[in-house]
Amino acid sequence: MEGLIHQIISGIATGGIYASVALALVMIYQATHHINFAQGEMATFSTYITLLFINMGMPYWVAFFAAVAVSFAAGVAIERILIRPMANAPVLSAVGVFVGLLLIVNSLSGWFFDFTIKQFPTPFPDKPLFGGFISGHQLGSTGVTVAVLVAVYLFFRHTSLGLAMRAAALNPVSSRLVGVRVGWMLALGWGLAAAIGSVAGCMVAPIVFLDPNMMAGILLYAFAGALLGGIDSPLGAVLGGFAVGIIENLGGAYLVGTELKLTLALVIIVTVLTIKPSGLLGRTVLSRV
Amino acid sequence: MRNSWLVAAFVAFATIYPTAVFSDYHLFQATMVLVYGVAILGMAILVGFNGQISLGHGAFYAIGAYTTAILMASWNVPYWVTIPISAVVCAGFGFLIGLPALRLAGHYLALTTFALAVAIPQILKHRWFEDWTGGVQGLVIDKPDAPFGLKLSSDQWLYLFTMFVAVLMYLFAWNLTRGRIGRAMRAIRDQATAAEAMGINLAMVKTRTFAVSAMYTGVAGSLGAIAVAFVAPDSFSVFLSITLFVGLCAGGAASIGGTLVGAVFIEFVPNLADKVSKAAPGAVYGVILIAMLFLMPVGAGGFLAGIWRKIVGQRAG
Numbered sequence: 155m156e157g158l159i160h161q162i163i164s165g166i167a168t169g170g171i172y173a174s175v176a177l178a179l180v181m182i183y184q185a186t187h188h189i190n191f192a193q194g195e196m197a198t199f200s201t202y203i204t205l206l207f208i209n210m211g212m213p214y215w216v217a218f219f220a221a222v223a224v225s226f227a228a229g230v231a232i233e234r235i236l237i238r239p240m241a242n243a244p245v246l247s248a249v250g251v252f253v254g255l256l257l258i259v260n261s262l263s264g265w266f267f268d269f270t271i272k273q274f275p276t277p278f279p280d281k282p283l284f285g286g287f288i289s290g291h292q293l294g295s296t297g298v299t300v301a302v303l304v305a306v307y308l309f310f311r312h313t314s315l316g317l318a319m320r321a322a323a324l325n326p327v328s329s330r331l332v333g334v335r336v337g338w339m340l341a342l343g344w345g346l347a348a349a350i351g352s353v354a355g356c357m358v359a360p361i362v363f364l365d366p367n368m369m370a371g372i373l374l375y376a377f378a379g380a381l382l383g384g385i386d387s388p389l390g391a392v393l394g395g396f397a398v399g400i401i402e403n404l405g406g407a408y409l410v411g412t413e414l415k416l417t418l419a420l421v422i423i424v425t426v427l428t429i430k431p432s433g434l435l436g437r438t439v440l441s442r443v
Numbered sequence: 444m445r446n447s448w449l450v451a452a453f454v455a456f457a458t459i460y461p462t463a464v465f466s467d468y469h470l471f472q473a474t475m476v477l478v479y480g481v482a483i484l485g486m487a488i489l490v491g492f493n494g495q496i497s498l499g500h501g502a503f504y505a506i507g508a509y510t511t512a513i514l515m516a517s518w519n520v521p522y523w524v525t526i527p528i529s530a531v532v533c534a535g536f537g538f539l540i541g542l543p544a545l546r547l548a549g550h551y552l553a554l555t556t557f558a559l560a561v562a563i564p565q566i567l568k569h570r571w572f573e574d575w576t577g578g579v580q581g582l583v584i585d586k587p588d589a590p591f592g593l594k595l596s597s598d599q600w601l602y603l604f605t606m607f608v609a610v611l612m613y614l615f616a617w618n619l620t621r622g623r624i625g626r627a628m629r630a631i632r633d634q635a636t637a638a639e640a641m642g643i644n645l646a647m648v649k650t651r652t653f654a655v656s657a658m659y660t661g662v663a664g665s666l667g668a669i670a671v672a673f674v675a676p677d678s679f680s681v682f683l684s685i686t687l688f689v690g691l692c693a694g695g696a697a698s699i700g701g702t703l704v705g706a707v708f709i710e711f712v713p714n715l716a717d718k719v720s721k722a723a724p725g726a727v728y729g730v731i732l733i734a735m736l737f738l739m740p741v742g743a744g745g746f747l748a749g750i751w752r753k754i755v756g757q758r759a760g
Contacts, residue, residue, distance in 0.1 A: 187550075188550065189550045189553070189554055191498075191553075191557065236733065239737065240736075243736075245496060245550060245553075246490065246494075246496055246692075246696060247736045249496055249498070249550070249553050250688070250692050250732055250733075250736045251732075251733055251736055253498065253685055253688060253689070253729075253732065254728070254729040254730070254732035254733040254736070255729065255733070256685070256729070257685065257689075257725045257726070257728045257729030257732065258725070258726050258729030258730060258733075259729075260725055261724070261725030261726040261729070262726060264725070265726065370561060370681065371561070374558055374561050374562075377554055377557075377558065378558075381554075413565060413568065413569050413570070414565060414566070414569060415565075416561055416562040416565045417562045417565055417566055419558060419561075419562070420555075420558040420559060420561075420562040423554065423555055423558050424543050424555060424558075427543065427546065427547055427551055427555060428543045428546055431546065431547075431551070
């Protein structure tokens with residue numbers, strides 16, 4: 155029983171990270187109807203930037219927020235330079251651009267920061283809390299993740315910029331008519347997604363260690379989470395991310411063992427897509443022909 | 444085709460000249476170009492002609508390679524017998540994966556196949572299959588020698604053998620894509636609803652295209668395993684799938700000749716870029732992939748085909 159509770163709690167902790175990445179994916183999907191295959195590599199690169207700032211002597215939180223800002227700017231720049239021209243291209247070209255971006259960012263990580271596995275510091279006290287059920291880092295990173303999710307929710311619900319971004323994603327033509335600068339809203343969405351990815355990267359790096367391919371598996375779980383919750387529903391993506399975290403931990407502990415954890419993500423993806431492609435909270439898309 | 448003698452002459456030249464002149468290492472590289480060509484051809488049939496995007500063909504390549512390696516290592520099956528067996532096995536897997544893919548289009552299919560590609564090394568390493576697959580260490584197989592007492596090195600013989608299989612596969616693909624089924628495949632790609640209204644059985648054509656595509660890439664995997672004489676789970680990581688995808692885009696998705704351009708690209712560009720930095724091949728791939736999509740949306744194959752049509756005065760289409 156104690157083991158079960160332990161597995162669920164660490165499932166929630168990793169699930170929070172999947173939820174953040176899933177939220178970043180959903181933000182880009184909602185705005186552009188593209189799935190960003192490079193999301194994980196972008197987050198890894200942001201984590202390297204954080205480490206670079208820390209090694210330059212900045213305190214952890216200063217480095218953290220500086221890296222978030224850099225990631226935001228990089229996300230906006232990527233959208234403006236690479237994604238904008240592909241807005242009306244066929245799906246194959248769009249997927250190709252994302253794959254190209256994945257390759258470039260991945261090898262830049264390796265090129266600038268080399269391929270050795272690095273330790274990444276955690277700002278939280280590294281001791282077990284509440285009778286050993288949860289480590290300081292798990293509690294802290296879950297707290298940070300939840301804070302990010304709440305902040306994103308408040309931003310979209312209660313600020314006029316958030317409203318404009320939602321409008322641009324939902325109905326670009328009408329939004330443009332009422333004076334929303336749709337292009338910039340999409341770029342801001344990319345920036346936000348990159349910033350959220352950067353937070354997720356910094357929170358997961360102390361657990362899995364930092365190397366250029368750190369996020370490959372995590373991206374897969376985030377895909378699974380986003381699909382489980384519904385790829386066009388931010389709330390669904392968050393819940394799906396937490397659910398996948400718990401499923402992954404319980405499945406790894408009691409069902410398939412750690413060697414097949416990635417296959418579990420594949421099974422979740424295929425199951426969701428074949429049984430309920432719109433996910434738990436997503437809208438069913440009907441198209442007229 | 445009016446210029447078929449030209450193609451035949453080119454194939455004859457490409458068969459004889461490297462065998463006679465190239466060193467063993469260069470012959471190995473040429474063999475791998477053919478192997479990648481067949482693998483990318485499998486993707487071209489699916490992605491280019493049928494419009495189903497796959498980022499996971501490395502998985503079929505791995506299944507083909509492992510089928511051959513297991514048959515050769517555990518049951519001493521001759522290498523040339525393993526090729527048709529591996530074709531059947533991979534077509535079966537392709538058909539099975541094609542079934543859920545029926546309900547998925549565009550990004551979702553890309554996502555699912557991407558997940559397959561990420562997961563496949565873990566499955567190959569798993570202890571349930573370890574007795575056959577050799578686990579993390581993989582399997583070592585013997586390079587076949589030339590039969591009938593021919594005075595050829597094993598690399599020379601392998602090149603000839605691979606060339607023979609590749610020519611068969613290309614001929615088959617050429618006829619397939621230009622016949623009734625090929626037209627049905629392209630009709631589904633361009634306008635699925637209209638194709639169905641014309642009486643094309645969408646589900647049947649799509650799943651069978653998936654099976655044929657997986658068969659091609661699987662046969663390439665078998666040939667590759669024989670040429671390299673070694674298989675291990677980590678040679679079939681997600682980057683293999685991405686590499687094949689890059690080759691496809693470089694050559695042009697719906698171009699049969701272009702697959703060879705793509706194969707040459709993925710065989711030689713990493714070697715050149717490796718001299719700059721260990722990380723450079725990825726960056727060069729990425730930059731060239733994006734540049735191709737921006738500047739040459741039809742791929743090098745489509746680009747060259749346009750020039751070819753101008754030279755021989757054939758009309759487009």
